[in-house]
Amino acid sequence: MALDLISLSDFRNHAHSELSGTAHFNLLTGENGAGKTNVLEALSLLAPGRGLRRAPLAELARGEGSGGFAIGASLRDGSGEPVRLGTFVRADRPNRRLVQVNGAEASAASLAEWLAIGWLTPAMDRLFTDSAGGRRRFVDRLALALEPAHARHAARYEAALRERNRLLADDAPPDPVWLDGVERQLAEHGSALAQARGRTIAAIARALAGFPDEPFARPALAHAAGGPTGESDLAAALRDSRRRDRQAGRTLVGPHRDDLDVVMAGKGAPATICSTGEQKAMLIAITLAHAELAARGRPGLLLLDEVAAHLDPLRREALFERLRAGGAQVWLTGTEPAPFAAIAGEAAMWTVEGGTVTRR
Numbered sequence: 391m392a393l394d395l396i397s398l399s400d401f402r403n404h405a406h407s408e409l410s411g412t413a414h415f416n417l418l419t420g421e422n423g424a425g426k427t428n429v430l431e432a433l434s435l436l437a438p439g440r441g442l443r444r445a446p447l448a449e450l451a452r453g454e455g456s457g458g459f460a461i462g463a464s465l466r467d468g469s470g471e472p473v474r475l476g477t478f479v480r481a482d483r484p485n486r487r488l489v490q491v492n493g494a495e496a497s498a499a500s501l502a503e504w505l506a507i508g509w510l511t512p513a514m515d516r517l518f519t520d521s522a523g524g525r526r527r528f529v530d531r532l533a534l535a536l537e538p539a540h541a542r543h544a545a546r547y548e549a550a551l552r553e554r555n556r557l558l559a560d561d562a563p564p565d566p567v568w569l570d571g572v573e574r575q576l577a578e579h580g581s582a583l584a585q586a587r588g589r590t591i592a593a594i595a596r597a598l599a600g601f602p603d604e605p606f607a608r609p610a611l612a613h614a615a616g617g618p619t620g621e622s623d624l625a626a627a628l629r630d631s632r633r634r635d636r637q638a639g640r641t642l643v644g645p646h647r648d649d650l651d652v653v654m655a656g657k658g659a660p661a662t663i664c665s666t667g668e669q670k671a672m673l674i675a676i677t678l679a680h681a682e683l684a685a686r687g688r689p690g691l692l693l694l695d696e697v698a699a700h701l702d703p704l705r706r707e708a709l710f711e712r713l714r715a716g717g718a719q720v721w722l723t724g725t726e727p728a729p730f731a732a733i734a735g736e737a738a739m740w741t742v743e744g745g746t747v748t749r750r
Contacts (some may be wrong), residue, residue: 392412392413392414392465392466392689392719393412393433393436393463393464393465393466393505393689393691393719394410394411394412394463394464394466394472395408395409395410395462395463395464395472396408396409396410396412396429396432396433396461396462396463396464397409397460397461397462397463398428398429398432398459398460398461399459399460399461400451400452400458400459400460401428401432401450401451401452401459401460401461402425402428402431402432402450402452402745403425403428403452403744403745404425404428404429404432404452404745404746404747405452405745407425407429407745407746407747408747409429409740409747409749411738411749412719412738413736413737413738414714414719414720414736414737415710415713415714415720415722415733415736415737415738416719416720416721416722416737416738416739416740417721417722417723417724417727417730417733417737417738417739417740418430418721418722418723418724418739418740418741418742418747419723419724419725419726419727419730419739419740419741419742419750420725420741420742420743421725421743422725424742424743424744424745425742425743425744425745425746425747426695426723426724426742427442427511427695427723428745429721429723429742429747430442430509430511430693430695430721430723431443431445431450432461433461433463433507433691433693433721434507434509434693435461435477435487436461436463436475436477436501436505436507436691437501437502437505437506437507437534437535438498438499438501438502438534438538438541439498439531439534439541442509442511442693442695443511443513444527447479447484447485447486447487448484448485450479451479451481451484457481457484458478458479458480458481458484459478459479460476460477460478460479461476461477461478462474462475462476463475463476465504465505465689473491473492473504474490474491474492474493475489475490475491475501475504475505476489476490476491477489477490477498477501478490489501491504499538499541499542500538502534502535502538502541503538503688504688504689505688505689505690505691506535506536506684506685506687506688506689506690506691506718507535507690507691507692507693508531508532508535508677508680508681508684508690508691508692508693508718509677509692509693509694509695510673510674510677510692510693510694510695510697511695511696512695512696514528514673515666515669515670515673517669517673518652518661518662518664518669518672518673519662522647522648522649525649525650526587526646526648526649526650528650529587529590529591529648529650530544530587532590532594532680533586533587533589533590535680535684536589536590536593536680536683536684536687537586537589537590539582539586540583540586543579543582543583543586544579544583546575546579547575547576547579547580547583547644547645547646548646550572550575550576550579551576551641551644551646553572554569554572554573554576554628554641555639555640555641557569557572558632558635558636558638558639558640558641559639559640569632573625573628573629574625576624576625576628576641576644577621577622577624577625577628578621580617580624580644580645581619581620581621581624583645584615584616584617584619584624584645584648585619587613587645587648588613588615588619591611591612591613591650592613593683594611594676594679594680594683595610595611595612597679597680597682597683598610598611598675598676598679601675601678601679603655603656605671605704605705605708606671606672606674606675606705606708606709607654607655607656607664607668607671607672607675608654608655608656608672608675609652609653609654609655609661609672609675609676610652610653610654610655611650611651611652611676612650612651612652612653613648613650613651614648614649614650614651615645615648616643616644616645616646616647616648616649617643617644617645617647619645624643624644627643627644628641628643628644631643652672652676654668654672667700670700671705674697674709677692677694678709678712678713678716681716681718682716682717682718684718685716685717685718686717689719690716690717690718690719691718691719691721692713692716692718692719692720692721693721694720694721694722694723695722695723696723696724696725697709697722698722698724698729698730699724699725699729701729706729706732707732710732710733714733714736727739
């Protein structure tokens with residue numbers, strides 16, 4: 391199961407780039423700023439959401455281009471004709487991302503039904519010291535790859551939360567009937583949201599139980615819920631907290647206050663106080679465990695940006711061995727091929743220079 395016949399048009403610094411003849415391992419090398427990560431970002435947009443950089447659509451179109459961009463790829467799963475996935479923005483509607491599957495219009499959320507995509511970037515190295523909001527976004531992306539309906543619950547919960555906060559912040563007391571209706575939506579979608587996060591974290595934790603403590607630091611994960619996860623219990627908690635929330639001007643209970651607790655299993659130390667190298671190793675372990683789960687039901691894609699640059703040879707070899715045994719198609723970037731010598735004989739390789747991709 392793999393993506394092939396990948397095309398980028400007017401995306402970032404790529405006027406027009408094509409990649410074909412893909413393999414299980416796919417390596418992009420080139421100088422910093424050449425456009426390697428831009429290829430990974432394009433692939434990440436074949437999933438729901440804002441991609442691995444979470445960039446506004448207006449930033450994605452090539453500066454000298456038409457104002458729009460297009461990304462396409464063929465999904466080959468061995469069961470018949472390939473499925474063509476595409477996402478694009480038209481110049482006359484620069485703030486709306488469109489999606490097509492085999493040429494027919496589709497929703498962005500439907501992309502998760504075809505392909506499970508995960509990624510690891512240098513910016514994610516701050517995950518354990520980031521805000522709780524950053525960790526929630528991380529968990530939501532992991533959950534979406536396992537449960538495509540998660541995006542719908544997240545969107546509807548956020549809309550209902552904004553409405554409740556607006557009502558609470560008004561000078562006049564909110565209409566109780568209207569507030570009841572908003573809280574029913576919050577409880578329905580908030581319960582689904584929190585429970586999906588809990589299932590995702592629990593599934594990854596079980597997968598990590600089979601990981602050795604070395605050469606990667608094995609993390610233990612737990613879901614720190616920001617409120618009750620059952621629908622009726624969450625509805626009751628929202629109702630009971632109205633006075634306090636009105637004083638605060640915002641909702642103080644619910645899955646928008648969830649967090650991810652991570653402890654280094656071998657030391658019993660919270661991830662926040664572990665060394666930078668230990669934090670990186672735990673993040674890689676979480677990413678690998680999730681990729682193995684995500685690849686069980688649908689084709690999987692794993693995007694690893696500069697992942698080998700700061701790993702010693704032992705950990706690099708262990709990483710490649712784990713990726714070799716996994717079911718996901720892997721895309722890696724690096725400034726030079728040397729750190730990837732162990733997979734050179736089995737990888738499809740391209741050189742990226744100034745937004746131009748050349749097959750090695």
